[in-house]
Amino acid sequence: MIFMDGYLYYPGCTLKTKASDYEESAMAIMEALGKPLVEMDNWYCCGAVQSLTTDDLIHQIAPIRTMCCAQEQGEKVLVTLCDMCYNVLKQANQRMKDQPDDLDTMNDFLDEDPDYLGEVEVYHLFEILRDMKKEISKKVVKPLNNLKITPYYGCMLLRPTGIAIDDTEDPKIMEELLGQIGVDVIDNPKRTECCGSYHTVNRSDIVEKRVEDLVARAVEDGADAIALSCPLCQFNLDYHQRTTDYEIPIFYLTELIALAFGLEVGMKKHWVDPKKMLKEKNILK
Amino acid sequence: MKVNPDHTFLEKVEELSGQSVNACIRCGTCSAGCPFVKEMDVLPERIFKKIVLGDKEGILEKNTMWICAACFTCSVRCPRDIDIAKIMEAVRQIVLRDNIDMIDISKIENIENLPQLAVVGCLRKETG
Numbered sequence: 001m002i003f004m005d006g007y008l009y010y011p012g013c014t015l016k017t018k019a020s021d022y023e024e025s026a027m028a029i030m031e032a033l034g035k036p037l038v039e040m041d042n043w044y045c046c047g048a049v050q051s052l053t054t055d056d057l058i059h060q061i062a063p064i065r066t067m068c069c070a071q072e073q074g075e076k077v078l079v080t081l082c083d084m085c086y087n088v089l090k091q092a093n094q095r096m097k098d099q100p101d102d103l104d105t106m107n108d109f110l111d112e113d114p115d116y117l118g119e120v121e122v123y124h125l126f127e128i129l130r131d132m133k134k135e136i137s138k139k140v141v142k143p144l145n146n147l148k149i150t151p152y153y154g155c156m157l158l159r160p161t162g163i164a165i166d167d168t169e170d171p172k173i174m175e176e177l178l179g180q181i182g183v184d185v186i187d188n189p190k191r192t193e194c195c196g197s198y199h200t201v202n203r204s205d206i207v208e209k210r211v212e213d214l215v216a217r218a219v220e221d222g223a224d225a226i227a228l229s230c231p232l233c234q235f236n237l238d239y240h241q242r243t244t245d246y247e248i249p250i251f252y253l254t255e256l257i258a259l260a261f262g263l264e265v266g267m268k269k270h271w272v273d274p275k276k277m278l279k280e281k282n283i284l285k
Numbered sequence: 286m287k288v289n290p291d292h293t294f295l296e297k298v299e300e301l302s303g304q305s306v307n308a309c310i311r312c313g314t315c316s317a318g319c320p321f322v323k324e325m326d327v328l329p330e331r332i333f334k335k336i337v338l339g340d341k342e343g344i345l346e347k348n349t350m351w352i353c354a355a356c357f358t359c360s361v362r363c364p365r366d367i368d369i370a371k372i373m374e375a376v377r378q379i380v381l382r383d384n385i386d387m388i389d390i391s392k393i394e395n396i397e398n399l400p401q402l403a404v405v406g407c408l409r410k411e412t413g
Contacts (some may be wrong), residue, residue, distance in 0.1 A: 019400065155356040198404075231402060
């Protein structure tokens with residue numbers, strides 16, 4: 001293992017651009033926890049959405065090429081931050097494990113040498129954090145006691161069942177992590193409902209209705225803000241609030257963990273400025 | 286509803302999805318949990334009935350498969366273990382493979398603000 005003290009990290013396209021707040025805050029907290037995220041030497045765009053037809057091996061090439069890159073670096077564990085990357089890499093990788101014929105076809109096609117053996121495992125950052133609760137508690141210097149936060153999972157961490165990081169209908173991983181940093185966790189019965197996803201490109205009216213519904217519930221239940229991890233959910237819930245009566249910050253969970261660690265990172269590219277609320281709550285000066 | 290007894294559409298959908306459309310009992314669990322059902326011309330379980338009966342035209346003129354965003358909520362809840370998202374994908378693919386795109390990349394509004402994964406995802410689902 002090359003990174004005994006850290007994790008090999010796959011960023012994907014959006015983490016390097018629109019969602020750089022997420023990358024910055026995730027890198028900062030993992031560094032603080034002594035398990036830094038080390039970006040892969042080489043990686044490819046995953047394709048964002050998993051192709052679901054039986055005859056579509058062509059669409060599995062990009063994610064499997066990335067798995068080859070991880071294998072080449074001698075790693076068995078590959079960590080993602082983006083929920084959509086997690087979902088696509090995990091589903092494509094799972095297909096190679098479940099269907100050896102597909103793996104053979106893929107290896108015949110790919111130039112990469114040696115062949116991909118199907119032995120790398122894909123993890124989402126939250127799965128790593130779930131196993132580091134004690135370490136997280138020890139690093140909290142500023143518990144966020146007077147913040148009321150409701151978690152939002154969306155789809156890609158929980159469905160389909162075979163790749164879920166937690167119970168598909170009743171996940172708790174985010175609630176537990178929020179509890180770890182002292183947050184007053186607000187229950188969210190809508191936390192696994194889709195935000196509208198890529199309809200934001202050409203059917204934004206649908207996304208606006210979803211966002212109105214999801215944010216209204218959070219506000220009615222007393223939340224100061226929503227915490228999540230998917231960059232597409234973050235954009236939809238953040239940007240499309242402009243068509244609603246609401247204006248609450250949409251945090252990456254890692255930004256909140258960083259705040260509790262005494263680190264002010266991320267929080268630069270939000271549409272609803274989270275710093276305004278944090279100043280009102282005397283969490284930031 | 287048009288009924289086409291040759292069932293080639295059903296066979297194609299089942300081949301592309303790897304799912305048995307006939308297993309659907311039209312219980313409506315998929316529609317009950319779908320966050321987009323209000324936007325759909327026809328409910329998902331009604332689409333499955335049309336597939337079984339070979340009513341290809343009656344399906345392709347509806348918006349149901351394009352409103353489905355593959356969130357997999359129905360797939361994990363179906364009591365008949367049908368991966369419904371795969372059936373919707375198969376119907377989308379049948380259209381897209383006839384060289385019919387649902388989005389023109391040059392006409393995307395607000396593209397400077399959109400996150401990359403939204404654009405990539407949309408183009409993957411709505412162009413051939």
